[in-house]
Amino acid sequence: MGKIIIEYLEGKKIYACKRCNVHLSNQDYLTSKQFTGKSGTAFLFEKGVNYQTGKPEEKMLRTGLHTTQEIKCIKCSNYLGWKYLHAYEQSEKYKEGKIILETLFLTKIKWY
Ligand SMILES: [Zn+2]
Numbered sequence: 001m002g003k004i005i006i007e008y009l010e011g012k013k014i015y016a017c018k019r020c021n022v023h024l025s026n027q028d029y030l031t032s033k034q035f036t037g038k039s040g041t042a043f044l045f046e047k048g049v050n051y052q053t054g055k056p057e058e059k060m061l062r063t064g065l066h067t068t069q070e071i072k073c074i075k076c077s078n079y080l081g082w083k084y085l086h087a088y089e090q091s092e093k094y095k096e097g098k099i100i101l102e103t104l105f106l107t108k109i110k111w112y
Helices: 090-095
Strands: 014-017 023-026 030-037 040-045 051-053 057-061 064-073 079-087 099-102 106-109
Touching: 023 099, 030 099, 064 090, 064 099, 079 090
Parallel strands: none
Antiparallel strands: 014 023, 014 106, 030 040, 040 099, 051 064, 057 064, 064 079, 079 099
């Protein structure tokens, strides 16, 4: 393994890894709160930082077949959610390239 380079997000309202506080995304990138992960509520973000992805998998979700990659924290390797690489249904195409972070594994930083 090489050196881990951590990115820091500017501004307020940052979502971070609950275990190690590394920045993951922020409210500006939040697309939807209406998602469900393995642990319960999950949020869809336009993009994020400081995560590593697993190998692509075909997954049958409630909304149809998708190609996804599991997302883990780059620093502590905690499971966080998944990334949508490809959606087969036209109505789900907007999710491509976006990431799901499960709220159970998130903490909020600078929400004042
Ligand atoms: Zn972490």
